[in-house]
Amino acid sequence: GAVVSQHPSRVICKSGTSVKIECRSLDFQATTMFWYRQFPKQSLMLMATSNEGSKATYEQGVEKDKFLINHASLTLSTLTVTSAHPEDSSFYICSAREPGHPNGNEQFFGPGTRLTVL
Amino acid sequence: GQNIDQPTEMTATEGAIVQINCTYQTSGFNGLFWYQQHAGEAPTFLSYNVLDGLEEKGRFSSFLSRSKGYSYLLLKELQMKDSASYLCAGPYNTDKLIFGTGTRLQVFP
Numbered sequence: 699g700a701v702v703s704q705h706p707s708r709v710i711c712k713s714g715t716s717v718k719i720e721c722r723s724l725d726f727q728a729t730t731m732f733w734y735r736q737f738p739k740q741s742l743m744l745m746a747t748s749n750e751g752s753k754a755t756y757e758q759g760v761e762k763d764k765f766l767i768n769h770a771s772l773t774l775s776t777l778t779v780t781s782a783h784p785e786d787s788s789f790y791i792c793s794a795r796e797p798g799h800p801n802g803n804e805q806f807f808g809p810g811t812r813l814t815v816l
Numbered sequence: 817g818q819n820i821d822q823p824t825e826m827t828a829t830e831g832a833i834v835q836i837n838c839t840y841q842t843s844g845f846n847g848l849f850w851y852q853q854h855a856g857e858a859p860t861f862l863s864y865n866v867l868d869g870l871e872e873k874g875r876f877s878s879f880l881s882r883s884k885g886y887s888y889l890l891l892k893e894l895q896m897k898d899s900a901s902y903l904c905a906g907p908y909n910t911d912k913l914i915f916g917t918g919t920r921l922q923v924f925p
């Protein structure tokens with residue numbers, strides 16, 4: 699149980715275009731999902747907390763107009779990188795918490811999306 | 817503040833024992849998680865300590881001292897496949913996880 703998927707796994711786009719990344723909880727409903735980015739040889743940096751049916755909560759320094767998050771259902775959150783630039787190239791990972799899990803705060807991670815902006 | 821520190825890199829020999837430390841200075845943490853992450857992959861759960869003390873799970877054990885803001889992950893009988901990054905993370909305000917800097921472990925034959 700507690701499987702999280704992400705799509706696409708890899709994307710290459712031109713500078714100035716927008717890219718949408720999907721995060722799905724496959725076998726449970728997730729009221730809360732999280733979006734991270736990870737640069738090479740660095741740890742995960744939390745970008746935002748995605749709440750079903752309400753606005754996302756962004757971490758300090760993350761531009762909400764650039765990284766649009768939509769959590770329209772209990773199993774799907776999307777991250778759209780708008781007007782992508784080469785410095786947005788990174789590994790984007792989503793996660794979700796499973797309600798009622800014994801380790802209440804444990805997060806289950808998607809496989810990640812490698813974004814390359816040319 | 818929420819600072820979680822780990823050594824950046826460690827090396828060890830196959831079959832040996834290695835201890836990866838994690839120190840944190842923060843309030844609001846409710847226990848500590850350890851995750852393993854192979855390059856280019858998602859983190860996978862290793863352990864969660866909510867109380868002080870040592871928890872053993874096969875070749876991996878994790879220790880927590882809340883009063884000292886200190887945790888460690890102990891890996892025994894190291895195997896080549898244990899070469900990965902190990903991330904400690906604190907659940908902050910019962911919601912989000914704050915990750916440490918991560919420790920890249922390289923196991924040599």
